[in-house]
Amino acid sequence: MKRLFSNLYLGLLVLCWSSALQALDLDDQLRLVIQAYGLEPALCEVDARVVKHGNPELGRLLFKSPVLSGDYDTSCGSCHQDQVALADGLPLAVGVGGAGKGNERLASDGVVVPRNAFTLFGRASAGFNTFFWDGKVMEIQGKIYSPLGEGFAQGFRSPLAVAAVLPILARDEFLGRQGMLNGNSHLERINSAYYADKVAAANQVLQEIIRNPEDPVVRELRALLAARGQTPDDFDLTMVGNALASFIAQKTAECPQTRWERYIEGDPSALTKTEKQGAVIFFGKGRCAGCHSGNRFSDLQFHSIGVPQGDLGPHMHGQDLGRADVTYQTEDRYRFRTPPLWLVSKTAPYGHNGRFETLDDVVRFHLNPIPFFVAHKWTSQRESLTYGKVLASRSFRLGFIDITSEDELTALIAFLKTL
Ligand code: HEC
Ligand code: HEC
Incomplete structure (x- = not known):
């Protein structure tokens, strides 16, 4: 009996200790990220x-x-x-x-x-x-x-x-x-x-x-x-x-102070463990910060993630050529300014034409556009016949995203909701 108790006790201790270690570990990792990228609160800052x-x-x-x-x-x-x-x-x-x-x-x-x-x-x-x-x-x-x-x-x-x-x-x-x-x-x-x-x-x-x-x-x-x-x-x-x-x-x-900004100001309790795991993925293997970079989660540059065009765009045939409408450069077709992710959980729907209803939809689309079309089909025959052009414009950077489990995706979305 005594032995059972001491084993239980030891087990519990190890459990607490290892999760504490892990939590500490996440905070340490994020501290490094915050320092390396020089991140600071900017949402409520004014020029x-x-x-x-x-x-x-x-x-x-x-x-x-x-x-x-x-x-x-x-x-x-x-x-x-x-x-x-x-x-x-x-x-x-x-x-x-x-x-x-x-x-x-x-x-x-x-x-x-x-x-x-x-x-x-x-x-x-x-x-x-x-x-x-x-x-x-x-x-x-x-x-x-x-x-x-x-x-x-x-x-x-x-x-x-x-x-x-x-x-x-x-x-x-x-x-x-x-x-x-x-x-x-x-x-x-x-x-x-x-x-x-x-x-x-x-x-x-x-x-x-x-x-x-x-x-x-x-x-x-x-x-x-x-x-x-x-x-x-x-x-x-x-x-x-x-x-x-x-x-x-x-x-x-x-302007609301976001939980992420409270966290970077030094309050470790502002994020849950899952949200911190999501942050590590965002800046790490998710490669999100490759484009959604800096304090505003945007490089303010132009990229394509291959968002389906629909038929209501500003250009001929309801297309939206994005950056190419300004520069007239072919390589800018279907590129759009990386959207800042501040308050992103409050601004559904998503994408330049609002094609994605949820955060989950739009994030999954970065990783693999195929399931989106299986679930939602094409808006028109025209879209199904022309989507190849849009697909060809997808940024090569998306090919480096390495999210391999639903748990990782869940954590990532949880993190986005703190921005
Ligand atoms: C190649 C650069 C690039 C990478 C890498 C990237 N994104 Fe994006 N993201 C974009 C662009 C560009 C859009 C807008 C596309 C459009 O609407 O045509 C976008 C849209 C979004 C949106 C919708 C925002 C809104 O207001 O409509 C979310 C959320 C998002 N990205 C999250 C992520 C996450 C999470 C990752 C990492 C898994 C990621 N992105 C990786 C460029 C990128
Ligand atoms: C009919 C709806 C509508 C009205 C009215 C409207 N906006 Fe907008 N606003 C939008 C849309 C849609 C966008 C995105 C358009 C785009 O990027 O091409 C936008 C974008 C913006 C942006 C750019 C934000 C960014 O991140 O780049 C600013 C600034 C802005 N609007 C300010 C205003 C102001 C000021 C007024 C009043 C004079 C106004 N808007 C009226 C719909 C509207």
């Missing part, structure tokens, strides 16, 4: 340029009110909603003509904007210099490249400020529905102007908006300008962009 030059109260009003949209029916907040981490919870966004929130928008009569919306948390942080799935706004060596021309020279104070005004100039996101005979006056003037000319056209439209004294939102806007010693004459696209950017920066005050 000083964005804050210094904008009027966040003006930005808040413009963000929440439909005053800038051609048919007075869309605001930034229609697609970047507070309750879904400033995304919209939809596979593809629903723009002008849409109504309501979340799935209500899908059922409404709105125009589909053929990409999956991002959260805006973290976008005001320093070094976040590449915007949109295709990187059409990018800061490189002191210049902001964008479809509007160079941004700093025009008076935008950050790449975020340029990114923030592009939706206002887009037909489906803001300007309004194009009819055969009727379109509204914003649509006609801005949509038909090219590149930098769009800025002048938009400035004209903004001047008309701010001079409409009937509108109560306009009265509020004018009061906010007056409070800073500005007049309606000053109300132009760069002011709007800088204001929206500073509001997005201010939103950061509501």
